[in-house]
Amino acid sequence: MPDREFLESYPLYRKFRYEVPNYTNGLSKPRINMECEDCGKFETFVMVNDYWEVTRVVNTSTSGEIFRLQYVCASCQKFERYFIIKIDEERGWISKVGQYPPWSVKTDANLSALLGEHKDYLASGLILESQGYGIGAFAYYRRIVEETIDELLSDVGELLAGEEKETYLTALSAVRKTRVTAEKIDLVKDLLPPILRPDGMNPLRALHEALSEGLHAQTDENCLTQAMIIRELLVYLATQLAASRNAAKSFTDNMRKLLDAKTSKS
């Protein structure tokens, strides 16, 4: 049954649209890839119990049922993960109602560095996200963007050169004049360097859209999706910026060494 992505990444109580088979015999046991705390890395986990263990009847109806899924790390055969899954009466969705070890999103090291003093907001946002409180999570992530956007946008400028950099810096001076985050992003979103545009996608434009959607009249579920998009975009931008900076530094360091060696020889 439960889709792999659902088990690996969905927070508690978030509905996963899924056409659930009528009977437990139709439910599959997908392998999942998650962190093993004993092995210290991501490993394949396999489901080792059966769905009928809970209902105690072989091949029973799935409607409204709650199942306990026991997974064990395929590598060490020791570390276990548990999921409690609730099936909709109409079999139109499933959701997690329990998970051990608790659902978590790894606090990304690059994002923490970018956030600095604001990283407590990330922790709060993640807790709300894990419980399915979308409106709350969205508010925290939006606050993070508001408080870090100036630094983020000026970091982007470092990746540009020549005429493109000039254009960007001009836009950036306009950015500093507005206090509205969406406007700031709007001013520079089309000037992003190609290295920050995976598959032609523009993360700043996506961030702008997610923020503009706002909280107005949105359900908790919609806000949760927007919140997750904002978090993913922040992680992506922070990671790419850090990687580009490190690559540039390593290049200049190595080049300097080569040039120094050449000078001392001659």
Ligand SMILES: [Zn+2]
């Ligand atoms: Zn293991």
